[in-house]
Amino acid sequence: MRYGAIEAGGTKFVCGIGNEEGIIEDRISFPTEHPEQTMQKVIDYFADKNVTAIGIGSFGPINVDPSSPLYGYITTTPKPGWANYDVLGKLRESFNVPFGWDTDVNAAAFGEAKWGAAQGLDSCVYYTVGTGIGVGVYMEGRLVHGLVHPEGGHVMIRPASDDSFQGTCPYHGDCLEGMAAGPAIEQRWGVKGSELPVDHPTWDLEAYYLAQSISSTILMMSPKKIILGGGVMQQAHLFPLIHTHVQKILNGYIRTESLLENIHSYIVPPGLGTNSGLRGSLALGVEAKRNQQ
């Protein structure tokens, strides 16, 4: 059986076809324009693919409450045309198959739990650190939604004592995203992070802020693996800095090997590289079919 996967990002959409083992057999990618154009391209792509089910990991905020009449909608995004847009409804007009639907970051967490760095574990948290910061949460074998869905990028952090940067978040100023997402790095130094050398002070600061949120994640929900993806995390030298700061913050309070000698294999890059989102969306499709049976 062939399954469809849609990684619905605010910048680009990636569509693909894959199997139950998580192997992507075909893919296409195009920029995110107005919903009419973009969704038509999605529909055209899947039209002759004869998929059994489709999984979608979407930018948001989205409605993931199956009991809500707005289930399947993107809700309050500032992105023109997409606010209160019924993504799932549009797809259902063309395809009579089961649909999986979740946030892009929950999809990525799910993909990593199925086939990636958290394979075989019943919990993990996936951070994407890029244009924004998003957090996907998989706990006790289930993706976490709750009241809305996690929005972990916006947690309050403690600014470093010598840091006077005000932050870029329009809602919170100096929350994690406002202090540590890509645009914060760029605004702080006047150049993109990718142009700064590995010994530039921004990286230790970046690691410190991410480590604060990661430490709180560990204390609040104790995931079995923490996975850090996204453009900023392409700077691989951030990982050891983050490991050091997390250990410093927790200060030995939680005594488990994963947080002590083995922290380098506890806070890790995605096992699926840059494909966590697409393969995670595929996993949502496979799961949707299974749940229907």
Next chain:
Amino acid sequence: MRYGAIEAGGTKFVCGIGNEEGIIEDRISFPTEHPEQTMQKVIDYFADKNVTAIGIGSFGPINVDPSSPLYGYITTTPKPGWANYDVLGKLRESFNVPFGWDTDVNAAAFGEAKWGAAQGLDSCVYYTVGTGIGVGVYMEGRLVHGLVHPEGGHVMIRPASDDSFQGTCPYHGDCLEGMAAGPAIEQRWGVKGSELPVDHPTWDLEAYYLAQSISSTILMMSPKKIILGGGVMQQAHLFPLIHTHVQKILNGYIRTESLLENIHSYIVPPGLGTNSGLRGSLALGVEAKRNQQ
């Protein structure tokens, strides 16, 4: 059928008998001494009660991983005699019934979800704010354990700009527990919180620190209800202060009635009063019997 419940606290143990509807029919309480004395009292209490199953909500840290040889143990507590003590093993010597076993705060969260303020919801987070600060997590219909179990009292917070108190936590100094648990209030002002008037500045500060952690909880895992119990929360005037600070911190970012006009019914006192722990332990016992069937 009658079920046993044990609320195993670091200061006192409460044992009780109840039914499947969460009604406690009998109870006894005694101070926590060395394990030999305390566990003997527990065993004596249940000896003639003919219970179908027993649920235990315990102080910790404890091992809640059923695949571990140390499942059922209290692990690294400084409490004399209790470190690496096999609570469940001791009880199994005397009672051949199914056992439920979890942290005291997870038990309380479970009790509130079964019969209290979060009744009918599939997620809630329970904070106890007293001698220490503990956090129980119930998500997508399951108690969260993960790597160890949540230890949310120790999250890093941002000190208020005019607060120079160093905090009381031996591990982290000024983490949430170090700044906002009962002993922090007492050490900061030289008197117990219960002796301070409702217009004393400590309460706004207390609410600000709790609100930081609660806001992070909302952002990270989006629970459907947040319940605040424990000795410090007996100061009911803290609730509106906390509501105000949470709204100020989130600043309208998450647009849902529960966090806007209805926040007073979203962040609430325990529906079970001071019985969340005992009735939650009872619920763990009922669940253990169900899982066995």
